[in-house]
Structure formats: structure tokens, C-alpha cells
Amino acid sequence: MKETILAKYGEIALKGLNKSTFEDILIKNIKRRLKNIGKFKISKMQSTLYITPDDEISEKNINLALSKLTKVFGIGALQRCLVLPKDFDEIVKQGMPYLKESLSKAKTFKVEAKRSDKAFPMNSPMIQRELGGEILSAYPHLKVDVHNPDITVLLEIRDVAAYLNAERLIGAKGMPVGSAGRSLLLLSGGIDSPVAGYMMAKRGLIVDALHFVSPPYTSDRARLKVEQLAQRLTNYCNAVRFYCVPFTKIQEEIRFNCPDEFFTIIMRRLMMEIANRICEKDEYGAIITGESVGQVASQTLGALQCTNEVARFPVFRPVIGMDKDEIVDISRKIDTYEISIQPYEDCCTVFTPKHPKTKPILADILKAEGKFDFEPLIDQAVEETEVKMFYIED
Numbered sequence: 001m002k003e004t005i006l007a008k009y010g011e012i013a014l015k016g017l018n019k020s021t022f023e024d025i026l027i028k029n030i031k032r033r034l035k036n037i038g039k040f041k042i043s044k045m046q047s048t049l050y051i052t053p054d055d056e057i058s059e060k061n062i063n064l065a066l067s068k069l070t071k072v073f074g075i076g077a078l079q080r081c082l083v084l085p086k087d088f089d090e091i092v093k094q095g096m097p098y099l100k101e102s103l104s105k106a107k108t109f110k111v112e113a114k115r116s117d118k119a120f121p122m123n124s125p126m127i128q129r130e131l132g133g134e135i136l137s138a139y140p141h142l143k144v145d146v147h148n149p150d151i152t153v154l155l156e157i158r159d160v161a162a163y164l165n166a167e168r169l170i171g172a173k174g175m176p177v178g179s180a181g182r183s184l185l186l187l188s189g190g191i192d193s194p195v196a197g198y199m200m201a202k203r204g205l206i207v208d209a210l211h212f213v214s215p216p217y218t219s220d221r222a223r224l225k226v227e228q229l230a231q232r233l234t235n236y237c238n239a240v241r242f243y244c245v246p247f248t249k250i251q252e253e254i255r256f257n258c259p260d261e262f263f264t265i266i267m268r269r270l271m272m273e274i275a276n277r278i279c280e281k282d283e284y285g286a287i288i289t290g291e292s293v294g295q296v297a298s299q300t301l302g303a304l305q306c307t308n309e310v311a312r313f314p315v316f317r318p319v320i321g322m323d324k325d326e327i328v329d330i331s332r333k334i335d336t337y338e339i340s341i342q343p344y345e346d347c348c349t350v351f352t353p354k355h356p357k358t359k360p361i362l363a364d365i366l367k368a369e370g371k372f373d374f375e376p377l378i379d380q381a382v383e384e385t386e387v388k389m390f391y392i393e394d
């Protein structure tokens with residue numbers, strides 16, 4: 001019995017002449033993801049990737065591979081299939097026992113046939129009818145339901161062989177990570193920013209993370225929590241480079257020199273400036289944040305304008321229009337939620353004013369900020385930034 005996994009493209013399918021560039025990045029990402037599980041042969045044909053496990057790979061590891069593959073951006077759907085000769089009798093003979101496990105637990109089914117090899121003597125409706133009939137006589141407890149079946153049996157007659165399966169997994173969709181450039185995520189310990197990183201990795205961006213710490217006001221444990229988030233993001237983002245910026249002095253000087261009500265805005269502007277510098281130094285093309293309109297005082301339109309004014313790169317805020325419940329749903333899906341809700345302090349909550357300005361005027365902020373020369377401190381923070389790599393876990 002020979003099995004393979006067919007990975008159907010998501011949005012890559014819409015690409016024209018440059019499709020192979022995207023396919024090659026996707027293949028590289030898949031190889032990296034499966035490296036620790038075992039040997040898989042990967043080839044591309046007819047806008048599909050064939051991911052074929054070596055004979056000695058165990059059932060458990062094939063399932064593990066499948067679950068890893070559901071987290072690879074660029075894949076629209078996954079089908080674990082039996083590879084068959086293009087002969088209908090043989091398809092029935094070998095296919096019936098193969099489908100046993102899936103069909104036994106179903107009550108209703110339908111057959112979906114796709115024939116890309118037009119030389120095959122039966123057309124798709126014929127295949128559906130005939131194979132449906134065979135299934136009904138082999139599994140008499142089943143009924144056909146073309147609208148809402150428990151199981152859809154898929155048979156594809158492709159160029160080199162026929163492929164049969166009864167389960168289709170939804171892929172992560174999106175574009176392969178690395179196909180759209182490099183971005184820097186402002187990663188806090190909260191719920192929103194890991195989700196924002198995931199969403200932009202889905203568009204094909206490499207997502208590295210920048211985190212601000214303010215010891216002794218923020219603890220080692222708080223930093224460790226954010227490192228765990230960076231590690232968790234590798235499930236979708238491949239590798240994540242983690243920058244940790246010492247932010248204590250800057251925060252202390254803002255507190256000492258600027259009006260209390262402007263504290264948060266000025267702090268966020270300086271965070272943005274440090275992000276600019278790292279982008280320029282290490283060639284990132286965009287900054288990502290987990291901001292959402294109106295969620296907190298620093299995310300009103302006025303506050304966002306004041307922060308945005310500093311940015312020299314496009315700032316992507318993919319959760320800007322989402323409400324908290326929607327963001328939480330995604331964070332549960334990507335397994336960051338349980339880490340995010342651990343109760344540790346973030347530098348954003350250090351020195352937070354009682355009455356932050358919700359409608360700041362840029363001119364006032366610039367004037368307040370101008371009273372102190374933050375430049376040497378910014379340079380020093382960038383210089384003392386620590387870098388650490390996180391790679392996909394087994």
C-alpha cells in the first residue's frame with residue numbers, strides 16, 4: 001500500500017508567471033517543518049505538492065506530519081491519499097478496504113471525483129456514480145447524501161496515478177512565510193500582539209519580534225513569558241529572532257521630564273523610534289503591532305496618530321478592527337492564549353498615568369518630548385539590545 005499527502009495550494013494557485021518562486025519557498029518551509037519527523041519526498045505537479053513519506057515512517061508520525069502541515073501557510077487543503085493505478089477495478093479492489101475506517105463511522109457519504117487526466121475512460125459523473133454504487137454494496141449501512149454528507153470520498157484521476165481518500169484537512173491558507181519580506185513585530189506579553197504576528201506571517205512575511213523590558217520594574221519571569229510566546233509563534237512563523245530592548249532608563253526619564261498625562265504616548269513614540277532603528281539596521285520592511293482602535297487610551301485615533309507619526313516604515317495593525325473576543329478566538333487557535341493570560345507585568349503598565357490623555361494633540365506631545373534629549377538613550381538602548389533565536393520545536 002502506498003500513501004502520499006497531497007497539499008493543495010491556497011492563494012498561490014492564483015499566481016501567474018512567478019508561481020514557482022512561491023512554490024519553492026513553500027517546499028523549503030515544509031521540509032524544515034518535517035525535518036525532525038522523518039524522511040518525506042516532496043515533488044510538485046499540477047499545482048499540487050506531493051508529500052510522500054518513506055516506507056518506514058510510522059502511522060503516528062504520518063499523523064504528526066499532517067498536523068504540522070496544517071500550520072504551514074500557503075497550503076489550502078491537505079489530503080492523505082492512497083496511491084492507485086488508473087484502473088477502475090483496481091481502485092475499487094484496493095480502495096474499499098482503505099476507506100473502511102472512515103466509512104464505518106459515517107452514516108452518510110458522497111463521492112467527489114476529479115479527472116484531470118482526460119484520457120481516463122470514465123468522466124467525473126460516471127466515476128461518482130460507479131464508485132458510489134460500489135461503496136453502497138460494500139458498506140450497506142451507508143446512505144448517499146450529496147448536500148450534507150458525514151464523509152466525502154474523494155477520487156482524483158491525475159497525470160501519474162489515481163488518489164483516493166475520505167478525509168480532507170483545511171490548511172493554514174495564506175502565503176508561504178518568507179515570500180513577502182521581513183517584518184518586526186512589537187511583541188508584548190498580551191493577547192493581541194502574538195495574534196497580530198500570526199496574521200501577518202499568514203501574508204507571507206517573516207516575523208521577528210521586538211520586546212521592551214524595564215527591569216527591575218518588570219521581572220525576568222515576565223520576559224521569559226514573552227520568549228515563550230516567541231517560541232510558540234515559530235509553529236507558524238518558522239524561526240523567530242527575538243530582540244529584547246532595555247527600556248528602563250527611557251521610561252524613568254519620560255516620567256521625570258514629561259507631563260504625567262503624556263507618559264504613555266511619549267513612551268509609545270520612543271518604542272516606535274527604536275523599532276525604526278532596528279528596522280533600518282537589520283533590514284525589516286514593516287512594523288507590526290497588536291493595536292485595536294479604542295481598546296485602551298493609547299489606541300484612540302489621536303493617540304495612534306501621535307505614535308504613527310514617528311514611524312518610518314509601514315505599520316501593520318492586523319487586529320485594528322477586531323474586538324477582543326475575535327482576537328481571543330485566534331489566540332486560542334494558535335495556542336498563545338494560555339501563555340498570554342499568565343499574570344506578569346509589562347513595561348507598558350509601569351508608571352501608567354491615572355488619567356492618560358485620550359485626545360492628545362501632536363503639537364503638545366512634540367513640545368513635551370522636546371524638553372529632554374532622548375537621543376543618547378535611544379542609541380544606548382539599541383546598542384544594548386539582546387538578540388536570541390527561536391526555532392520550530394519538534
Ligand code: ATP
Pocket residue numbers: 185186187188189190191192193194210211212213288289290291295296298346347348
Ligand atoms: P497586547 O495584548 O498585545 O499586549 P494591549 O492591548 O495590551 O496589547 P498595549 O499594551 O497598549 O495594548 O500595547 C499595544 C501594542 O504595543 C501591543 O499590541 C504591542 O504590539 C506593543 N507593545 C506593548 N508593550 C510592548 C512591549 N513591552 N514590547 C514590545 N511591544 C509592546
Ligand code: MG
Pocket residue numbers: 188189190346348
Ligand atoms: Mg500589552
